[in-house]
Amino acid sequence: MKVTINGSPYDLPEGATVANAVTALTTATSGVAVALNEEVVTRGAWESTALSERDRVEVLTAVQGG
Numbered sequence: 001m002k003v004t005i006n007g008s009p010y011d012l013p014e015g016a017t018v019a020n021a022v023t024a025l026t027t028a029t030s031g032v033a034v035a036l037n038e039e040v041v042t043r044g045a046w047e048s049t050a051l052s053e054r055d056r057v058e059v060l061t062a063v064q065g066g
Contacts, residue, residue: 001052003016003053004054004055004056005021005057005058006057006058017051018049025059026061032059034059034060035058035060036049037055
């Protein structure tokens with residue numbers, strides 16, 4: 001299925017979850033926030049939140065510096 005992650009098209013398998021989208025972009029385990037179709041998805045729901053064709057996912061990672 002085709003989804004958009006951070007503005008770029010991705011092909012993910014049917015049944016993919018928000019967790020799959022996150023791992024497509026980063027291996028970070030902390031400092032990551034996700035929005036699905038402009039709604040925040042809590043970390044505890046990543047594994048159980050299924051994606052659908054044409055969903056829009058934004059994956060944000062915290063960056064330290066100044």
